[in-house]
Amino acid sequence: MIRDARVLRAGFVPREVEHRDAEVNHLSSVLEPITNGEPADTAIVTGPSGVGKTCVSKFVTERLREEVLDVEATYVNCWRNYSRFRTLYQILDDIGATIDIHRQSTPHDELIDRLQQYDGPRTVVILDEVDQLEDPSLIYDLHSMEQFAVICIANKEEELFSRVDDRLVSRLRSSEHVRMDKYHNEQLYDILSARTKWGLENGVITDKQLYQIADAAAGDARLAIGMLRSAASTADRENHEEITNDILLDAAEDARAQIKQKSLDSLTPHQRVVYDIVRDHGPLGPSEIHDRYTEAVDDPRTKRTVRTYLSKMAQYNLLEAEGTSRDREYSLVDSAATSPIQ
DNA sequence: GTTCCACAGGAAAATATGGAGG
DNA sequence: CCTCCATATTTTCCTGTGGAAC
Incomplete structure (x- = not known):
């Protein structure tokens, strides 16, 4: 039945990418200067989930490494490494510069310094789910280091731009944009x-x-x-x-x-209770959700915290928020809305 | 209109957690 | 075991917004 399970696994990068020639060429051309040992510009890759953003980015960097000897590449998922420290650590780790870094003895800017002083081969840094980064100034820092070519992957460019400050927005606007749409x-x-x-x-x-x-x-x-x-x-x-x-x-x-x-597994027990309440009792406003939640657990968190839970779950696409102010209600996302197999 | 109030979400202080080193 | 320190989470405090009642 199964000949090679690897090709069916998530995160597999095929030898040939189907139907993304234009995007592959576009992204390749952005990284092109690296083949001559010159610094490359920052690239931004946007599109909804499952359109091959990560796949194309990895594919292009892998192909680049086949062509050019002195190129490193590192991939960071910013959803999992959402703090500045973790992301930096991940990058340093990949390029092999983490020896003697300890959380206690290493102040924050030491990590940036270390990246700036890095004089190994040019490195392509893929920042996946970059809109999940809590401190986007990291993009700016990386962007300004010639040694690194940054590929930023995000769902929507507006969400990315709305969170970074102006000087970075103007820089990013001028950088190359690869937009991907859903497959037919x-x-x-x-x-x-x-x-x-x-x-x-x-x-x-x-x-x-x-x-x-x-x-x-x-x-x-x-x-x-x-x-x-x-x-x-x-x-x-x-x-x-x-x-x-x-x-x-x-x-x-x-x-x-x-x-x-x-996504559900990544919720804390308290968040899970909130989710269950919304699932079982249909569209609800934050107040009523909090009331029911207070009933349901021993040591309830405050309203503000529950609001944070709710917006987090909306981001994870577990809940849907309707209304912008007093009229806001949360409900379960309708997963049956996508057509089933018939 | 105007007022009121629940809400969103930022900032910062407070508290809990976790891991290294004693 | 405990202490210390960085990080993670929660709470407190806050401002701005817009719907609803008047």
């Missing part, structure tokens, strides 16, 4: 088809089924590949020769549930 169903089919060819035995899934997945994933390649992976692993576990329509049906739901579960 045909393109998703091609992607799935390529993964199937490398990852699965022949004939375990039909073209029609691949189109069904493409249709259900609504332009999101990560979701589509997740569905394919889930279907393949179920079929494999249950010793089927091929992927049946029943398996596919479950896999589609399973892939969505997995993505949601991942």
Whole structure:
């Protein structure tokens, strides 16, 4: 059933990127100066989830490293490393400059100094989910160091710009922008088809089924590949020769549930109680949510904290906020809104 | 209109957590 | 075990906004 599980895993960077030639070339041209040993400009990559932002960025830097000898590359997920310290540490760690850094003995600016003094090969720094960074001034610091070529990945450029200060906005506006849109169903089919060819035995899934997945994933390649992976692993576990329509049906739901579960798992117990309240009692305003929450737990947090929870969960796409002021209500995001497999 | 009040979300102070070194 | 220190989370205090009641 499964020939090579790697190609179905999240974060896999294929040998050839389908349907992103323009974006690949665009980003390559931004990094082009590095091939002559010159500093490269900052690039910004934007687009909704599952359009291949991370994939294209990694692909381009990997190809650059094939061409040029003296280039390093580092990838930081700013969602997981959202503080200035963590992000810097991650970068230094990747370029091998963390020896003798200890949290206690190393003041903050020491990390920046260390980066500035770094005189190894030029380094491409990919900052993924950069809009999650709590202190965006880090972008400015990196931007001003010639040694580093920065690729910023974000969902929406407005959200990125609204959080950084003016001098950085004007600099970033002039830097190269790679915008990506959702895949069309045909393109998703091609992607799935390529993964199937490398990852699965022949004939375990039909073209029609691949189109069904493409249709259900609504332009999101990560979701589509997740569905394919889930279907393949179920079929494999249950010793089927091929992927049946029943398996596919479950896999589609399973892939969505997995993505949601991942966010849900990152919530604290208190946040989870708040989430459950909104889930069970429909659209509610912050006051009523807090009242019910106070009833439900032993040591309730304050209203302000619960408001922070709510906006965090809205960011994670677990909840939806409607209204801007007194009329605000929170409700569960309707995951059934995306079309299921039929 | 005007007033009122719940809300959003920033800033900063206060408190809890966690990990290293004794 | 405990202490210390940086970091993480929570609380307190706050300003600005806009819907709702008057």
